[in-house]
Amino acid sequence: MKQLRHGRFARTRVPAKNYQHPNTLAKRQARGVSVADRLSDTAAHHRVRWGSPFGWEDRGVPIELPAGVLGVVFDVGETLVDESRAWSRQAEAAGVTPFTLMGLLGALIARGEDHRRVWALLGIEKPAARTLIEEADLYPDALPCLRAVDERGLVVGIAGNQPAGVEAQLRAAGFSPHFLASSAAWGVEKPSPEFFDRVVAEAGLEPGAILYVGDRLDNDVLPARAAGMRTGFIRRGPWGHLHAQRPEARLADLRLNTLAELTDAMVAGRPAETLAPS
Ligand SMILES: [Mg+2]
Known part of the structure; x- marks a missing residue:
């Protein structure tokens, strides 16, 4: 690779498509695992339903009902x-944007906390109004x-x-x-x-x-x-x-x-x- 020397530091030009953060490379090298091995492990790990790391490639793969299910x-x-309408209504009733409410819900869910804590997080009472489920939902x-x-x-x-x-x-x-x-x-x-x-x-x-x-x-x-x-x-x-x-x-x-x-x-x-x- 071509060495660039500007000022006090020597830098290595890395083609953009091959760029990985130095910390990532260093960690992999420290574990004695090559990048190619890691990618291959990842592929094996995900070679089940929800196959790819992005999870979409198995859409359309037929499933079978487990034996003995009655x-x-x-x-x-x-x-x-679909609870989108109900949560949007809750946000409206609480005086916050749906984006705010749903973002906070996502954070609580990701942290494994009870999502009903969202109102305490917002510092407001849970709105009393309830949205009834309709066929459109x-x-x-x-x-x-x-x-x-x-x-x-x-x-x-x-x-x-x-x-x-x-x-x-x-x-x-x-x-x-x-x-x-x-x-x-x-x-x-x-x-x-x-x-x-x-x-x-x-x-x-x-x-x-x-x-x-x-x-x-x-x-x-x-x-x-x-x-x-x-x-x-x-x-x-x-x-x-x-x-x-x-x-x-x-x-x-x-x-x-x-x-x-x-x-x-x-x-x-x-x-x-x-x-x-x-
Ligand atoms: Mg559910």
Whole structure:
């Protein structure tokens, strides 16, 4: 490489495309690992669903329903329902911009703290006004997915940490599962084991025959797994994207980018005679 000598210091010209911060190179050299080895390790590490370091290359790769699953139970917020409108309304009611509120929520989630601390962080009371869930708030893949689970002949349930009255809102939005419950109605909330005991009781199935689908590791995947259920982790919403970076995301039986992938798995697993002619 060409040496440049300007003033007191000799500098090495490095082509821009090869540039890496000297600290990064020094750390790798200190560990005796070449840059090429590190890149190859990274590729192997990510050669699972959510394959690339950027996480998108496996979109469209078919998934398979775990063997023995006879029922699917869905979380609500950011699994079936897009909460953007509700949080924007909360920001408006609190007198802060949505950008501010959602940025702070992201920080709390990333730090593993309770997101409900956001109001204390802002130094204001939580606004009393609540936004009711409407059909327009549903993720577009939600209703088709529940329909596909039902048509596959499996038990369909919805159970999430939600306030009183959400059951009626979800039914009005178009859901008609075998059971629909909220933490408010049950008097127990995730991640409490009692919540998942109620899921098992309502589904009327062995825990291992239930697939619980949610967007959080701490409230959905890990406690459902501890209760003996199979789990589906959907990477959407702030929790989904942040928790997908954690190693425990690998513990989920299914790692989903959308519910449409689960819908496809339902249709793919159905006996041919039950499929409508196309
Ligand atoms: Mg959720």
